[in-house]
Amino acid sequence: MNLIKKLEENKRLNLKDGLKLYDLDLLTLGKYANKIREEKFGRKTYYNINRHINPTNICKDVCQFCGFSSSRKNPNPYTMTHKEILDTVDKSIKNGIKEVHIVSAHNPDAGLEWYLEIFKKVKEKYPQLHVKALTAAEINFLATQYNLTHQDTINKMVEYGVDSMPGGGAEIFDEKIRKRICGGKVSSDDWINIHRLWHNAGKKSNATMLFGHIESRENRIDHMLRLRNLQDETNGFNAFIPLVYQRENNFLNVKDYLTAQEILKTMAISRLVLDNIPNLKAYWVTSTVKLALLSQEFGANDLDGTIEKESINSASGAKSAKGMACDEFVSLIKNSGFVPIERDSLYNELN
Numbered sequence: 001m002n003l004i005k006k007l008e009e010n011k012r013l014n015l016k017d018g019l020k021l022y023d024l025d026l027l028t029l030g031k032y033a034n035k036i037r038e039e040k041f042g043r044k045t046y047y048n049i050n051r052h053i054n055p056t057n058i059c060k061d062v063c064q065f066c067g068f069s070s071s072r073k074n075p076n077p078y079t080m081t082h083k084e085i086l087d088t089v090d091k092s093i094k095n096g097i098k099e100v101h102i103v104s105a106h107n108p109d110a111g112l113e114w115y116l117e118i119f120k121k122v123k124e125k126y127p128q129l130h131v132k133a134l135t136a137a138e139i140n141f142l143a144t145q146y147n148l149t150h151q152d153t154i155n156k157m158v159e160y161g162v163d164s165m166p167g168g169g170a171e172i173f174d175e176k177i178r179k180r181i182c183g184g185k186v187s188s189d190d191w192i193n194i195h196r197l198w199h200n201a202g203k204k205s206n207a208t209m210l211f212g213h214i215e216s217r218e219n220r221i222d223h224m225l226r227l228r229n230l231q232d233e234t235n236g237f238n239a240f241i242p243l244v245y246q247r248e249n250n251f252l253n254v255k256d257y258l259t260a261q262e263i264l265k266t267m268a269i270s271r272l273v274l275d276n277i278p279n280l281k282a283y284w285v286t287s288t289v290k291l292a293l294l295s296q297e298f299g300a301n302d303l304d305g306t307i308e309k310e311s312i313n314s315a316s317g318a319k320s321a322k323g324m325a326c327d328e329f330v331s332l333i334k335n336s337g338f339v340p341i342e343r344d345s346l347y348n349e350l351n
């Protein structure tokens with residue numbers, strides 16, 4: 001069937017279609033992505049009030065795109081104590097956070113209990129706070145380091161109070177590219193299987209895709225299709241988050257930066273190809289705030305949150321270290337012609 005006919009009739013798109021979508025002009029592509037967005041969400045755009053905490057940057061892995069982990073590019077190793085983490089949460093609670101997003105590097109000396117007790121302590125003190133923590137890459141690291149199965153590790157996460165899993169560590173699933181950018185880290189199959197196990201435990205997670213480095217357009221569509229297959233099986237993903245590669249202070253020597261057109265096309269294609277993942281997040285941290293706002297016209301219905309302190313992407317050049325004030329978030333969404341809706345971590349509408 002002809003591609004435009006498929007788009008007109010909301011038919012499922014395959015790898016070849018996904019690639020051909022890039023050949024459409026930006027506004028035609030945007031029209032179809034926006035049609036789906038409007039059917040599902042009207043003019044609503046979601047945001048949440050959250051806090052990111054990255055308790056350690058000491059990492060046994062060396063991902064070529066990472067400027068955050070302590071290495072010769074960033075010789076500033078740290079590991080927070082549980083008290084420091086709780087003090088941070090205490091301060092953020094006063095700012096009205098509903099979610100804490102806790103992601104660490106793969107620190108071989110911290111100990112399993114150090115990782116797990118973070119969640120227990122936060123949850124004991126603030127039972128109503130949603131704990132989104134441990135990427136599939138961290139789960140795979142903990143399982144390998146402490147001789148556990150992925151299932152054992154997931155059981156422990158549930159026991160220690162993790163509510164949902166963030167989407168990090170997915171990068172690009174294509175095995176050849178993956179080997180070059182983050183060889184040694186969780187494999188694509190394991191990343192998918194860890195999310196499958198988490199979903200089978202009745203829990204929700206997100207999925208990311210790191211793009212704009214050495215991957216091809218085909219690698220991106222392949223990545224989306226692998227996620228779509230798992231979503232057909234489990235329906236456990238809340239959101240898809242395309243992350244724009246930041247090129248400073250890391251080992252991937254990428255000279256060409258993505259154009260705004262390529263970023264917006266990729267947002268729109270994500271909305272069209274991932275017909276079963278409800279929310280498409282324009283992560284303002286990596287896309288820039290201006291492009292995140294524009295992404296609302298290209299299928300995105302969520303702008304993530306206030307974050308307060310962002311360490312991973314800002315280490316590679318993103319202008320996000322201090323997060324964003326809530327009232328600024330709300331007025332930017334309003335002024336761009338959309339309706340800001342505060343959501344919780346599971347996408348229930350709050351305000």
Ligand code: V47
Binds near residue numbers: 166208210
């Ligand atoms: O997995 C690392 C990425 C991710 C760079 O689930 C980089 O709600 C761009 O996963 N350029 C962590 N990206 C962030 C993440 C995330 C963020 C916000 C919300 C959620 C969610 C998840 O950051 C890593 C990696 O893919 N990253 N270095 C870089 N140079």
